[in-house]
Amino acid sequence: MGQDDAWHKENRERVFWQEFSVPWRFPVIFTRNVFAPANNALATVFQAAGPVPVLAIADSGVAEANDGLADAVQAYASSHRNALRLLSPLHVLPGGEKCKNGAAQVDRLHRLFHKHKLCRHSVVLAIGGGAFLDMAGYAAATAHRGLRLVRLPTTTLAQNDAGIGVKNGYNSFGRKNWVGTFAPPFAVISDLNFLSTLPNRECRAGLAEAVKVAVIKDAGFFQLLSGQRKKLAALELEQMEEMIIRCAALHLEHIAAGDPFEQGSARPLDFGHWSAHALEEASGGEILHGEAVAMGMALDCLYAAEKGLLREEERDQIIHLLQDLGFRLSHPVLAELDLEGALDRFRQHLGGTLCITLPLGIGCRAEFHQMDLEVLHSSRDRLMAHKG
């Protein structure tokens, strides 16, 4: 210690504070028929950068539901040679939640990126649902410390929520998004026509995120959703489009105004998600993310009302809207859910501090750092007994 005492006494310890901000800016475009040669949305994204090398990859579900997708991509590139240069025909890979279980598809994409010699200024054009974009986004973000990613989300959920944010990842150790990074995309282009090729169940699931953001942030949006519940339940495209754009705008605003890389613990947009993640995991993917979020919100509304935080009329308004939109709010998996374990895993995922967002009314929320387990169990029982 002799030398070190002297060291400290002489006060020769040096501390530098390193400080900087990293700026990001990217367009989020809503269009239709993105690969029609006359549609300039995609080409515009690249124009400033000259003809950009592009590797196009698609979710197999989307490729199957959209005959001729590969040809359409190719024809589009031929019509916009100044903007983009396709490195190969469209690559089709598995989509759906399974594609992000483990690293297999990420590894496969890394091999593909390496084979095509992609660099940090090359573009990966990823066409697919939320899970596919999460997985492909992770692969792109980690190759050469980040390729440019253009996302073309094709599901309701991906267009109004998952596909416009700054997160990516895959599931590991049986846990949603255990591996992942924050990586803003180069651009997002939502083609609303893709919704018409979706299975109804998948198209509907994304409505849950709209109800979520309306309940915690925007009473006017909640009124809009309530007024259009019949057309939304019937998945009519014009109403779906209005819902998606408004929901996406709320998400974008939230990210930009808040804590994009979640350096703190608060996650207000995760209303209903603590149990939703657990429900999805426990169901082995049988319950879609949006469906789980609908159940999770119903559970949290019952809880909030029982704790005197939310008026019963408002609780019922939310629950009835979810039911009218076509969501089942109960599922056998809910009965077996380890609520305490699910809270603890959510706490771990957030950071050390539990942070649960609950509605105090429609358009009004607060964060809570603990949950009353007894009331939570009785809320779960009441939800199970619910006829929906």
Add this chain to the structure above:
Amino acid sequence: MGQDDAWHKENRERVFWQEFSVPWRFPVIFTRNVFAPANNALATVFQAAGPVPVLAIADSGVAEANDGLADAVQAYASSHRNALRLLSPLHVLPGGEKCKNGAAQVDRLHRLFHKHKLCRHSVVLAIGGGAFLDMAGYAAATAHRGLRLVRLPTTTLAQNDAGIGVKNGYNSFGRKNWVGTFAPPFAVISDLNFLSTLPNRECRAGLAEAVKVAVIKDAGFFQLLSGQRKKLAALELEQMEEMIIRCAALHLEHIAAGDPFEQGSARPLDFGHWSAHALEEASGGEILHGEAVAMGMALDCLYAAEKGLLREEERDQIIHLLQDLGFRLSHPVLAELDLEGALDRFRQHLGGTLCITLPLGIGCRAEFHQMDLEVLHSSRDRLMAHKG
């Protein structure tokens, strides 16, 4: 197209520009005897956050060269219970360039993080050389989208360069850092005493990065290094310390003032690195990174002089300094190097555009987007013929 023409005509396409900045701030501390209970540097880093759960991991090379390291970490934690809480005894894992070949060690760390239920507010305390910190940093950055990483760099190179930056990664497809992310650490603490336990060759290798940053950014620093060349060549601790702190400060300033996440193509700090990466890869790790950088700089200085960019006296000053510091500037691998291929791989790594930083004088640089291959070959031949 009917509907879509109408769509475009009605100009209903919606574009949102998402824009935000993400701020970072972290301390970079130079101290000695970091685990002496009386040294508050490490504890201070956590104090504001209360007792923080910490998983400590160390490079096996460091653990072997520092008897009792695990006990010292444990004793330190016992003396600073308000600041940190060790989750387990020190974990020792392989270090050196080999630990970042492929994903095996990253996967191993992920399993360890999962076993100890680390969350985004937990801290991984990583003690080791540059390669170990790169690999561990990648594992930390991708678990739960980023655990908090406190780096304790233990080599010259890690303390004056690699360990203070914002990059991490591992080697894949035989390519350095093919997989990686940008992720600022929570804190960096350099204990200069670790240098005295390093093998001489490793201790010396880091001097190359100091010459690099001096040549391209700071003529005064170059004069300092030149004046102290004998003591530096003898690896005397006091001169090494001065060199490390000044070199680190230049790197920190460069990162903060520039483009921390390298969104552009310029990489001025990569002087000498385009061929260095190729030399390291071709030697299968036999040549240390710093040794390869010394050769790479010598090659680029010969080239710059031959192209009339750098005066011959300055070229010789740089080359003689490198030799006097104990670097060999030639190696059989250099003879076989595919220079064109190496430039192309560097271009890919940077982004589409080649960007080579060359010195125009000491403390003065410029960027070049192409290299004259004929001159480069003759520069290589002259370097091979060099007696050093």
